[in-house]
Amino acid sequence: MPDFITDAILLRKIEYGDHDYIISFLTESRGKISVIAKNAKKSIKRFSGALDLFSVSNIQCTFPKKNKNGLIILSGADLENGFVNIRYDVFNTAYASFWVELIHYWLEEDKVQSDLYDLLKFSLDALNEGNISKEVVSLLFQIRFMSISGFSPNIENCEICKKSLDHIEQKHIRFDFKEGRIICQNCVKIGSKYGMTISKGTLKQLFWINNNDISRADRIRFSKFAIKEGEMLLEAFIPFHIGRDFKSLQFLRRIRQER
Ligand SMILES: [Zn+2]
Structure with a gap:
């Protein structure tokens, strides 16, 4: 027994x-x-x-x-x-390997995290079924992983003047890595040097996949540009916050370049 x-x-x-x-x-x-x-x-x-x-x-x-x-x-x-459709595809394998490496490194033993289990299971299922593009599934996984892990990046309003994303006029907004917050161009001089500038459209889409019902994730359409920017942001922000670069992520970057 x-x-x-x-x-x-x-x-x-x-x-x-x-x-x-x-x-x-x-x-x-x-x-x-x-x-x-x-x-x-x-x-x-x-x-x-x-x-x-x-x-x-x-x-x-x-x-x-x-x-x-x-x-x-x-x-x-x-x-x-x-997950045969993940296993026999080098890109799918690289994404799935990154997610499990991230969770393995970050999570302590014996701490129940059913929301993280559900997220990983959903992401693997979606990657295996292929009804959402692998790049978008990875963005969804990463942004939600950050929220569940308590890093909760704020992409909803400017950290300093509190203006909401929708009301910020500029098309490009600074994302501060140290604070994990967006800062509008009017307030940017006060921000730290760690971060990157990202377009408002990409931030809105990331906000959407982080906050809407996960079962509706297949409805979101990311442009190629938004995918690229989202990847640049999250794949830099996560290692920055966790204080470690991931082997699987380095591998993913390498095969992307070779394609
Ligand atoms: Zn501001």
Whole structure:
């Protein structure tokens, strides 16, 4: 009998000794957990397909009996979605890898984050189904990740004069990385040097995908320019705030350049 069963998304898998893997999952009911999958390298059948990066599985776990401080043991895993359309596409894989690396790095263990689980699951499903462009799914994931993580970037009104985005006359607005806030051109001299200038249209679209019902995300149409600007903003702002650049993000930038 397992001690608990939950749906989980695989964030990271590392080899441990000759036979085992240590795996980090983002679970639906328990937040991020680390488990040991004993003999998983040998008996591939037991976990068939369920131990691949970013796959969703129903996992069965038991607490260690002898060593109370030992790792939770993964006793079984039933694959629910292996996301084949992500796995066989290098761009899709790069995006999904970035999202799971970000969550793995940022999230503490055993802190329940069901909204983050739902966001990652929604983003992987959307990427796999392809009904929303991968670039837009990634913008949606990143802006919502920032909100859930408590960084809550304010793209609603100027940080200093409080004028709302709709009422700011200028077409270009400064986004301050340190504060995570927009600052209109009238107030910009007071702002810090960390940040970038971004067009009002892009900010409005980012605001929309952050605040509207996620199930309506397929209705938003981003122009190529807005996608590019949104990527530049979020893919710089997130590493700035977290204080780390991500390998998967570097890989994503490289393959974009090669295309
Ligand atoms: Zn202002």
